[in-house]
Every structure is written in C-alpha cells, then in structure tokens.
Amino acid sequence: MKPRSLNFWLTGYLGAAWLILLLGLGIALWQSVNAILERLLAERSRALATQLATVSADAVLLRDYGSLERSVQDLARIGGVSQVVIRRADGVVLGQAGPHLPDVPVQRVPIAAAGEVLGEVEVQYDSGPSRTAAWQLTALVAVGLALFSVFAFWALRRLLIARLITPVRTLLEVESQAVAEGVPAEVMELGAALNDLQTRLNAKISALDAAAQERNEALRRLCSEQRLATVGQMAGEVAHELNTPLSNILVYAQMALTRCSDPALRQDLETIVEQARRAGHIVRDMLNAARAPAPxxxxxxxxxxxxxxxxxxxxxxxxxxxxxxxxxxxxxxxxxxxxxxxxxxxxxxxxxxxxxxxxxxxxxxxxxxxxxxxxxxxxxxxxxxxxxxxxxxxxxxxxxxxxxxxxxxxxxxxxxxxxxxxxxxxxxxxxxxxxxxxxxxxxxx
Missing domain, CATH: 3.30.565.10 (Histidine kinase-like ATPase, C-terminal domain)
Structure with a gap:
C-alpha cells in the first residue's frame, strides 16, 4: 500500500480539529444563549408577578374580584405570558387565564397587606418563542463560525502547503539547488542537512565501492597465487616422472631421423620430435612456475x-x-x-x-x-x-x-x-x- 502524503495527513488532522472545535463552540453557544434567555424570562416573570401582587392587594381587600379577572385576562394576552393565576390565601382562585405548561418554571409572589398574606400570584412564561429565538441566534452564529472556520482552514492549509510541503517536496526532488527567497529558515536548514547527508552518503558509497574493488582484486590475485602454488606442487612430480622419458624419446627420435631415408617414416619421426619438444616446453613452463629463481x-x-x-x-x-x-x-x-x-x-x-x-x-x-x-x-x-x-x-x-x-x-x-x-x-x-x-x-x- 502506498504511504499517505504529508498533505493528506495535514488536511485530515486540520479538518478533524476544525470540526471538533466548531461542534464544541456551537454546543457552548447554544447552552449559553439558552441559559441567558431562561434567566431573562424568569426575571421578567417574577417582576410581572410582583407588580400584579402589589396591584391585587387592594382588590382583594375591597373584594373587587371582577377587576382582578379583567387584569388577568389582559395580562394573558401579553406576548410570552402562558398562564396567570391569582389565588386567595384559602385557595380560592380569584382570577385565571391561559393554559398551564408542564416543565416550565412558575414564579410565585405572595399578596400581602399590613404584614398579612392575603394570597399569591402565579405567573408562567412560555419558553417556546425564546427557544426558537435561541435556535435562530445559535444557527446564525454557527453559520458565521462555520464560514470563518472554512476560510481559516483553507488559509492555514494553503499556508502550510506553500511554506512547508512544497519546499520540502522540492528539496527531495532536486539534488542540489539554491533555496528560493521566502522559504522558512527551518526548511533551508533541512535542505542543507539533506545536501550534506547526500554528500556524505556519496562519499561513503564511493569508499565502499573502492574497498570492494580492492577486495575483489586481492581475492583474484590470491586465487592466482593459490593456483600457481598448486602448479608448483604438481610440477616437481610431473617433471620427475616425465622429463627423463621425454628426453629419451626426443634423443632416439632424432637419432632415428638421421638414419632414415623413407619419406613416410621420416614424416612420422618428425611428428614424434615435434610433439616431444612441445611436451618438454609444457614441463619447463610448469617447472618455471614452481621454482623461479630470484631476479x-x-x-x-x-x-x-x-x-x-x-x-x-x-x-x-x-x-x-x-x-x-x-x-x-x-x-x-x-x-x-x-x-x-x-x-x-x-x-x-x-x-x-x-x-x-x-x-x-x-x-x-x-x-x-x-x-x-x-x-x-x-x-x-x-x-x-x-x-x-x-x-x-x-x-x-x-x-x-x-x-x-x-x-x-x-x-x-x-x-x-x-x-x-x-x-x-x-x-x-x-x-x-x-x-x-x-x-x-x-x-x-
């Protein structure tokens, strides 16, 4: 399998890092906006309930329950208010408007006069519109962050490719070159180190080649000397066994040649003399190889x-x-x-x-x-x-x-x-x- 390039790994790691960062920022933003809106709604509900409790105290003392009912209906029509309830101390509901929403906090404020609790006011705000607004705000900010992240990722990737990957690839592809202006100092140092390493490797390879040639030459000479030594050992025995018979053959053949007049027989004798001399030359070569005198x-x-x-x-x-x-x-x-x-x-x-x-x-x-x-x-x-x-x-x-x-x-x-x-x-x-x-x-x- 072909190894992945540095460009691939940079793109993968940077992309994953930007995605994780974007998700983290989105979640944190959503939670922060939602918490802020919830707190604002709670404060608004409590302020409304407090105001309504102050107004309702006189109506409870005067038993003007009709004005309380009209006030509750008017408040229920205010945007964001889900339910308003005015309850007397004995539990009798004096005014109520709007449905109750589960899982939505209820703000309760007592109705008091002259230190005596006459009842309480309950106000419940609808969090749906606020959450919709929170989602919209979060989505808007997330889109902005996403666009910024994509641009930042693209710019950072281009910067790494232009300032790191391309110079390194150029240094690896070209054996020796002048580094262009604008290349980071670290890349220039890397190029100098690579050139120095290449020079030292070439010198080491040349030295190894020379040593191998010398070794092969020494082995060749050693083999030649060993062969000559073997020839020298054999030459003494061969000369001892063959020199005398060959000399006798040559002498007798030459003597017979001087007394022979038959042309066919003379030709045979000349062949014997020639072959005997050739054999003698071979023996002398072997003797010379075995025991050459000092120069x-x-x-x-x-x-x-x-x-x-x-x-x-x-x-x-x-x-x-x-x-x-x-x-x-x-x-x-x-x-x-x-x-x-x-x-x-x-x-x-x-x-x-x-x-x-x-x-x-x-x-x-x-x-x-x-x-x-x-x-x-x-x-x-x-x-x-x-x-x-x-x-x-x-x-x-x-x-x-x-x-x-x-x-x-x-x-x-x-x-x-x-x-x-x-x-x-x-x-x-x-x-x-x-x-x-x-x-x-x-x-x-």
Whole structure:
C-alpha cells in the first residue's frame, strides 16, 4: 500500500480539529444563549408577578374580584405570558387565564397587606418563542463560525502547503539547488542537512565501492597465487616422472631421423620430435612456475635488449613468415633482470605468432618510466578473456594446445623485478602488450 502524503495527513488532522472545535463552540453557544434567555424570562416573570401582587392587594381587600379577572385576562394576552393565576390565601382562585405548561418554571409572589398574606400570584412564561429565538441566534452564529472556520482552514492549509510541503517536496526532488527567497529558515536548514547527508552518503558509497574493488582484486590475485602454488606442487612430480622419458624419446627420435631415408617414416619421426619438444616446453613452463629463481636486477638498456632478442628470434620468425622489427629512438635505461625480460619477450612474441601475426614490433621508450611494448597485427583477444588474461589456466587455444600458464608466469616474473605487464589495447589487427617498470608494490625498480 502506498504511504499517505504529508498533505493528506495535514488536511485530515486540520479538518478533524476544525470540526471538533466548531461542534464544541456551537454546543457552548447554544447552552449559553439558552441559559441567558431562561434567566431573562424568569426575571421578567417574577417582576410581572410582583407588580400584579402589589396591584391585587387592594382588590382583594375591597373584594373587587371582577377587576382582578379583567387584569388577568389582559395580562394573558401579553406576548410570552402562558398562564396567570391569582389565588386567595384559602385557595380560592380569584382570577385565571391561559393554559398551564408542564416543565416550565412558575414564579410565585405572595399578596400581602399590613404584614398579612392575603394570597399569591402565579405567573408562567412560555419558553417556546425564546427557544426558537435561541435556535435562530445559535444557527446564525454557527453559520458565521462555520464560514470563518472554512476560510481559516483553507488559509492555514494553503499556508502550510506553500511554506512547508512544497519546499520540502522540492528539496527531495532536486539534488542540489539554491533555496528560493521566502522559504522558512527551518526548511533551508533541512535542505542543507539533506545536501550534506547526500554528500556524505556519496562519499561513503564511493569508499565502499573502492574497498570492494580492492577486495575483489586481492581475492583474484590470491586465487592466482593459490593456483600457481598448486602448479608448483604438481610440477616437481610431473617433471620427475616425465622429463627423463621425454628426453629419451626426443634423443632416439632424432637419432632415428638421421638414419632414415623413407619419406613416410621420416614424416612420422618428425611428428614424434615435434610433439616431444612441445611436451618438454609444457614441463619447463610448469617447472618455471614452481621454482623461479630470484631476479638479478642490473642496469640495462631496453632498446639494446629488444635488438638482441630480435637477432635471436629472427631465424624462427622467418621460418614462420613473420617480420620482427625494433622501434627505439635511443637508449632506454632501467633496472631489470635480462633473463626475465628475454623470457617474457619470447612468450609474448610466440603467442603473437601463434595468433596469426605477420608483423611484430618491439617498441622501447621512456614515458616517465621505462616501457617496452610488443605490438602485433594478429587476430586479437576476445572480450571475455581480457579481465582474466593473466590468471593461470586461462587460454584461448584449443584443448590440448596450451596450458594457459605462459602469461601468468610472465606477469609474476615482471612483478618480481618491479614491473607490470598489461594489455592496453587488443583489436583485430592491432594488439599491444606493455611492460612498464617501477609500478608494482613490493618490487624494486
């Protein structure tokens, strides 16, 4: 159920309060007017009875009962008088006019002369006209109060909406704005508090997001290290069991290849040699992951290292139909391990050749820090693998043609000598791997 708005609750409470107040004022007004009129009638009845008793005393002494009867009839015709009775002391009624009304007060005044009570006069006023007048007066005043209450309610509601509800709604709908003139100070303070709260919440959310990213990155690295640790534990056993048989297979296959003249048999022997060498590379990768030697960092020239690697790899590159070039405008000095750089370059260039590259460029330059890039025109890497590229066992090669350890080993070798291996760009026809030195915590550039 949708919660009620502040406008709804203000309207309901104010309306109920005004209605209760109006009813209370109406009842109090009716009771006050009725009590006043009743008191006035009682006083008027008593005054009339007193006057009639004074006049009747002489008539009773003279026994002029006819004048008393005429006086009573004349008084009964006065508006508001219901009944007039003149009674002698012995109970004989000397004059009477008008009906007796039940539940209407009767005013009795004794008829006295020379200290002796000769009788009494009873006067009863009709309260009907007075009550009608009281109702009319009350209704008139109630209508006036109702009109005033409706106007006051409308004005107060408009005031609350204009001065409270609308500014609060505006503050809630707009993130940051200048408060218009005429808005109450409390609303302005509320707006400032809301803006401050929003700023602090945004800062807290940003801090939590950053902490979550750091945590995820730490977990990813921990998983990678645990995988490498598992590989290291398995590598010793695998190398011990496979290295010697593989070496024997390769030696005997090469010896048989030199003595064989049958073309079909030579092709089979070449296949055995190729597969034995591939298995040997897998074993060496696992051994490197298990027990990499400590880096020996020294002053090196990345441009010279790239040129030396080009001369070393060029024969293999020509055999594969790949053009390997070096791009450097001068010496690029850095502190690094030469053997690790050569191993990283060999892995990156080999991956580029296997990805179908025909041109590979080794670019060395100094951009606030020494940088060595491997740029190729291969097929590039798919989007799904880029975020997990340097994790162990992640590979894009078909099953059985790669272990997915090469880039993970390269990343570890780079970090151990104070560098970072990244993939800034990878699109079909243009892939860049960057080795930047002096970027990793724990390393020594």
């Amino acid at each position: 020996v960092c020294q002053e090196l020239d990345l441009a010279a290292m790239a040129e030396a690697f080009r001369r070393l790899f060029t024969p293999l590159a020509r055999k594969q139909g790949v053009e390997l070039t070096v791009l450097a405008e001068g010496a690029v000095p850095c502190q690094a391990d030469a053997s690790r750089i050569e191993q990283i370059l060999f892995n990156l260039v080999s991956n580029a050749v296997q990805a179908g590259a025909r041109k590979v460029v080794l670019a060395a330059r100094d951009e606030d820090r020494p940088v060595l890039e491997v740029i190729d025109d291969g097929a590039g890497l798919p989007e799904w693998v880029r975020n997990h590229l340097f994790e162990p066992f992640v590979t894009t090669r078909p099953a059985g043609q790669g272990t997915g350890l090469g880039l993970a080993i390269c990343q570890r070798l780079a970090r151990e000598m104070g560098a970072e291996l990244t993939l800034p760009e990878s699109t079909p026809g243009h892939t860049v791997f960057r080795l930047a030195f002096g970027t990793v915590e724990g390393g020594t550039a």
